[in-house]
Amino acid sequence: MKTDENIPNLRHLRMFMSTCELGSINAAAGAMHVAQPAITQAISKLEARFGSPLLSRHREGSLPTPAGRILHGRCDRFFRQMHAAIMLAPERIHAPGSQQAATLAGRLTVSQISALIGVANHGSLWLAAHNEGVSVSAMHRAAKEIENNLGYAVFSKARNRLNVNHSGAELARRLQIALREIAVAEEEIRSLSGQPDGKILIGTLPMIRSALLGLTINRTLAQAPGLRFEVLEGVYATMLRALRNGEIDMLIGALRRPSPANDVNERLLFTDPYAIIARKGHPLEGTEASAAELLQYEWVVQKQGTPVRAALEAIFAGTGLSPHVAVETSSMSLTRSILLDSDRLAILSRRQITIEERAGLLTALPLSIASTGRRIGLTTRQDWQPAGSHLIFLENFHSVLIENVGALEE
Numbered sequence: 001m002k003t004d005e006n007i008p009n010l011r012h013l014r015m016f017m018s019t020c021e022l023g024s025i026n027a028a029a030g031a032m033h034v035a036q037p038a039i040t041q042a043i044s045k046l047e048a049r050f051g052s053p054l055l056s057r058h059r060e061g062s063l064p065t066p067a068g069r070i071l072h073g074r075c076d077r078f079f080r081q082m083h084a085a086i087m088l089a090p091e092r093i094h095a096p097g098s099q100q101a102a103t104l105a106g107r108l109t110v111s112q113i114s115a116l117i118g119v120a121n122h123g124s125l126w127l128a129a130h131n132e133g134v135s136v137s138a139m140h141r142a143a144k145e146i147e148n149n150l151g152y153a154v155f156s157k158a159r160n161r162l163n164v165n166h167s168g169a170e171l172a173r174r175l176q177i178a179l180r181e182i183a184v185a186e187e188e189i190r191s192l193s194g195q196p197d198g199k200i201l202i203g204t205l206p207m208i209r210s211a212l213l214g215l216t217i218n219r220t221l222a223q224a225p226g227l228r229f230e231v232l233e234g235v236y237a238t239m240l241r242a243l244r245n246g247e248i249d250m251l252i253g254a255l256r257r258p259s260p261a262n263d264v265n266e267r268l269l270f271t272d273p274y275a276i277i278a279r280k281g282h283p284l285e286g287t288e289a290s291a292a293e294l295l296q297y298e299w300v301v302q303k304q305g306t307p308v309r310a311a312l313e314a315i316f317a318g319t320g321l322s323p324h325v326a327v328e329t330s331s332m333s334l335t336r337s338i339l340l341d342s343d344r345l346a347i348l349s350r351r352q353i354t355i356e357e358r359a360g361l362l363t364a365l366p367l368s369i370a371s372t373g374r375r376i377g378l379t380t381r382q383d384w385q386p387a388g389s390h391l392i393f394l395e396n397f398h399s400v401l402i403e404n405v406g407a408l409e410e
Helices: 010-022 025-032 036-050 066-087 098-107 110-122 125-132 136-150 166-193 211-223 236-244 307-315 332-340 350-358 388-404
Strands: 055-058 061-064 155-158 161-164 198-204 227-233 250-254 264-272 274-279 298-301 324-328 345-349 362-364 374-381
Touching (some): 010 025, 010 036, 010 061, 010 066, 098 136, 125 136, 166 388, 211 227, 236 250, 236 264, 298 307, 307 345, 307 374, 332 350, 345 350
Parallel strands (some): 198 250, 298 324
Antiparallel strands (some): 274 345, 274 362
């Protein structure tokens, strides 16, 4: 399976963990009831996989090298998250305890985990097999094995399609987050050479002016040219799901009040005041328009439930009147295009139209809006442990914000 290529043999990882914790290969062999050469061979394969010595062998035993300490720490997080995922699977009458969860986790293989995640991500076993490059029979066998090993159903069949049920979807989500630890461990080990290495996964929300992020990325790459960035943009629900699935490491954009998920941390960075935006030369340019005057024009705003839509509705609160929303969109480029070629209005922030305002294309009406504005912040998973590469990016991000926005909010 394609996913398999990114996951080391789980039994080999357990052997390595046992050696680190017990202090010798012989002790690990006894604890795991395997021959000493099996432990030695497993660790050799891991060292080849991660491209670095993981153990320093002495007469008294074996100690982890710097690379070994990194892998041990990330593997510890990986297995703890894996156990928690099994313990907290929903729709269970009797959830397994910690010891039972560890036993169940010990039965799982890379192919079984890959099958579950593949079906969850692609929506059916057939599509998962096709995209992972394996036969349907092999995928079906792995799917059956994971249910047998767990002792409860994680798949459901409807209309001749095998897909994950609610328990399977939540288990797959948590396992996907756990697997991110192994990927980060590999990046951190490569960074031991002195040059930070790895991929930083960032999610951004629409209507976020990308100049600040672009400045940060350029500054980070100048400092650590070995890093790579993958930046995804989407609506809040999509990006929040990507964050909770481990597809991105952090989400930058307008915070929601209250947060719709209890497993994420939000940090407010700054408040971005709203303004009513129109094209340069608009009939209302330079005027403190009344609510009645604003009602004469159509609006381009985001959908119901978003902070900017709430700001628009607040303008007309108490009047008994509603603005004519002609276009609902979260696309900054589309909003810009519509405003430039019509007399329609939008609610954005001055920072979002910095370039257009300097170019004499768009302008903000001199009308104060009661709403405090967009609360721009950083959202991460509660259990996230940033790597050194993330810390470099975040330090540069905060510096860029202070230089361009001012003091950050606590």
